[in-house]
Amino acid sequence: MEPITGQEHARRSADEALMRRILDGDEAALGTLYDRYGGLVYSIANRILRDTGAAEEVLQDIFHQIWRTAARFDFERGSLSAWLLVMARSRSIDRLRRRSIVTTEEAEPSNMALRAEWDLETAAAQNQMIAQVRKALEALPEAQRQAMELAYFEGLTQTEIASRTGDPLGTVKTRIRAAIASLKKALGV
Amino acid sequence: MNGHLQFEEDLELHALGVLDGDDKASVEAHLAGCAECRAKLAGARSRMAILGLAAPPSAPGPRVRERVLQDFRSRRGAGAPSPAATPIRRRPSRWAPLWAMAAVVLLAAAGWLRFENRRLSLQLDELEAEHQQLVANNRQFAAESARAQAALEVLTAPDTVKVELTAAAARPVPHGKAFYNASRGLIFYATNLAALPAGRTYELWLIPSQGAPVAAGLFNSDSHGNGEVVLPSLPQGVTAKAFAVTIERAGGVPAPTGPKVLIGATS
Numbered sequence: 001m002e003p004i005t006g007q008e009h010a011r012r013s014a015d016e017a018l019m020r021r022i023l024d025g026d027e028a029a030l031g032t033l034y035d036r037y038g039g040l041v042y043s044i045a046n047r048i049l050r051d052t053g054a055a056e057e058v059l060q061d062i063f064h065q066i067w068r069t070a071a072r073f074d075f076e077r078g079s080l081s082a083w084l085l086v087m088a089r090s091r092s093i094d095r096l097r098r099r100s101i102v103t104t105e106e107a108e109p110s111n112m113a114l115r116a117e118w119d120l121e122t123a124a125a126q127n128q129m130i131a132q133v134r135k136a137l138e139a140l141p142e143a144q145r146q147a148m149e150l151a152y153f154e155g156l157t158q159t160e161i162a163s164r165t166g167d168p169l170g171t172v173k174t175r176i177r178a179a180i181a182s183l184k185k186a187l188g189v
Numbered sequence: 190m191n192g193h194l195q196f197e198e199d200l201e202l203h204a205l206g207v208l209d210g211d212d213k214a215s216v217e218a219h220l221a222g223c224a225e226c227r228a229k230l231a232g233a234r235s236r237m238a239i240l241g242l243a244a245p246p247s248a249p250g251p252r253v254r255e256r257v258l259q260d261f262r263s264r265r266g267a268g269a270p271s272p273a274a275t276p277i278r279r280r281p282s283r284w285a286p287l288w289a290m291a292a293v294v295l296l297a298a299a300g301w302l303r304f305e306n307r308r309l310s311l312q313l314d315e316l317e318a319e320h321q322q323l324v325a326n327n328r329q330f331a332a333e334s335a336r337a338q339a340a341l342e343v344l345t346a347p348d349t350v351k352v353e354l355t356a357a358a359a360r361p362v363p364h365g366k367a368f369y370n371a372s373r374g375l376i377f378y379a380t381n382l383a384a385l386p387a388g389r390t391y392e393l394w395l396i397p398s399q400g401a402p403v404a405a406g407l408f409n410s411d412s413h414g415n416g417e418v419v420l421p422s423l424p425q426g427v428t429a430k431a432f433a434v435t436i437e438r439a440g441g442v443p444a445p446t447g448p449k450v451l452i453g454a455t456s
Contacts, residue, residue, distance in 0.1 A: 022261075030261050034254055039246065042253075047244035056253045063257045078231070085238035093206065101206035102234070126242075133242040152240050157209035158202075180201050180237075189236045 014121060016075040023070045030067060037081060038063070040126060041088040048092035048153050058091045081120040093155035101155070136186035144179035147172055200226060200233040361414065365451040367432045375405060378417040379434065379451060382410035388439050391450065393418050396431040403427060407441045429455055 021029035041062055045055035062084065073080070090102040120126050137145055143165075150156045150164060158176065162169040202208050203216045220227050343349060365379035377393055385391070390409055394402040406418035434451040 027258055027261055031254070031258060034257055038254065038257075039248055040242070042249040043244045043246050044241040046247045052247075052250075056249050059249055059253060060257055060260070064260055067261055079235075082235045082238055085241045086234050089238065089241050129239075130242045130246065133239060137240070137243050148240070151205050151207045152237070153244070155206060158207045158212070159209050161207070176202065176205070176207055177198060180198070180205070183240070184236060187239060189239060 015080040019066075019070045019073055019075075019080070022067050030063070033066070033080075034063060036121065037084050040081075040120065041084055044085065044088040045092045048089065048155070049096055054095060055092070058088065058095065062087050062091060089152070097155045099155070132187065136183050139186060140179050140182055143167075144175045144182070147175045148179045148183075151176060197229060197233070200230050201237060204230060204233040204237045363414075363450055365432075365434060365453065367453065369429055369432070369455060371428050374420045375423065375429075376417075376419050377406070377432065378415065379408075379410075380413075380415050382414045382416050382450070384410055384414075385436060389436055390439050390441060391416055392435055392437045392441050392445070392447075393421070394433045394435065394445055395423060395427065395429045396433060397427050398430045400427075402433070402445055404441060404443065405432070407437075431455060 015033075018029045018033050022033070038059060042055055042059045045058040046052060049055050049058070065087070066080075073083075086102065090100070093099065093101050120129060137148065140148065146165065147161055150161045151158075156164060158172050159169060161167075161176075162172040165172070167175075199208070199212075199216050203213070203220075208216055220230065361381035363379060363381045363383070365377065368376040375395070379391075382391065390407045392407050393405040395405045396402045403424060405423060406421035408416040408418050410416045431452060431454040433445070433449055433453075435445045435449050436447040437445070438447075
């Protein structure tokens with residue numbers, strides 16, 4: 001299990017403090033949280049759905065869920081930013097493919113024991129992390145990168161990817177496993 | 190824990206949502222019965238979620254922020270349920286008979302809690318053992334790390350002397366000497382000979398000016414690598430042009446076949 005850095009503690013407590021204020025009915029706190037993470041959530045939804053209206057609806061739904069479930073969020077076990085990234089993708093894929101990749105039970109904040117090894121609190125930190133993820137993806141061989149993008153942003157399964165690219169299923173499986181191993185190494189997660 | 194190692198990679202594939210068919214079914218079947226892997230799945234989701242940052246940055250319209258806040262204002266104000274603030278109401282006395290039933294439920298709950306307590310304390314023991322193992326691993330790592338550091342210091346210290354060492358002595362080269370007199374006979378000795386494996390022998394050959402080599406005696410090296418052939422019987426009227434030593438099978442052969450160890454001409 002990875003050690004939690006001081007910075008991570010600070011960020012967690014900042015998000016947690018905002019959530020407590022939201023629970024107390026503080027509208028400004030929800031606004032601050034939206035300003036912090038709204039762009040990230042929207043960018044993922046917009047990339048997956050390629051429809052600004054639909055992406056905005058996903059964003060709105062997720063922020064609705066934040067304040068509805070704020071009391072059940074467990075900051076000892078999870079991080080809000082990672083939960084938001086997971087939800088942005090899963091809600092968008094649900095909408096695009098009519099297929100759930102995260103069950104209702106798993107989507108409960110109290111059950112989502114995420115650890116964000118990454119600091120996404122400020123725009124500067126987010127930009128730095130965005131550059132790092134892009135660089136890691138670009139470093140992959142073309143076929144691996146294509147398979148990962150079809151999986152992550154198009155929500156395709158391995159069989160669907162094989163069918164889309166015309167490659168044997170075994171090749172697609174190997175590519176995805178190799179890509180995940182390389183990305184984990186490059187990103188240190 | 191060992192049973193799940195292979196499975197961690199599958200958890201990432203599951204989190205990514207690429208599994209289907211039998212692959213998906215087997216992961217889901219495992220997850221249904223494995224709390225440990227269900228807990229790890231959240232970590233896998235987190236690792237995969239980071240890839241979302243590769244999405245090109247874009248911004249929602251400003252009205253979305255207002256809709257989010259408006260939604261919060263209206264539903265919050267309308268008394269949306271808050272799990273933390275659910276009021277506890279006092280029941281009227283006509284519900285009193287239910288207390289008996291509640292007592293039965295509480296007794297059952299007490300029994301369950303005792304069982305749960307025992308299960309948790311077993312879990313605690315397991316965690317304690319795991320903790321001890323981690324402490325031991327940590328101690329071993331610290332010792333190895335200190336040793337590596339000490340080695341590095343020897344290599345980098347300015348007063349460290351570097352000494353080149355080579356093999357203590359070159360492998361001794363076999364050497365032979367033949368004292369040959371066509372009319373009186375031959376005396377041959379050799380030094381630095383390698384010991385031969387069982388079933389092998391050195392064989393001395395007289396190579397005449399004309400014709401095939403003539404066998405001039407068999408010998409083996411002693412424990413110091415020395416060997417000799419003294420006054421072997423040689424055919425009459427043959428004059429040597431050279432001498433050679435080969436390695437042959439025990440008992441010797443009529444004509445040289447094995448590797449040549451020594452050779453020397455008479456003049």
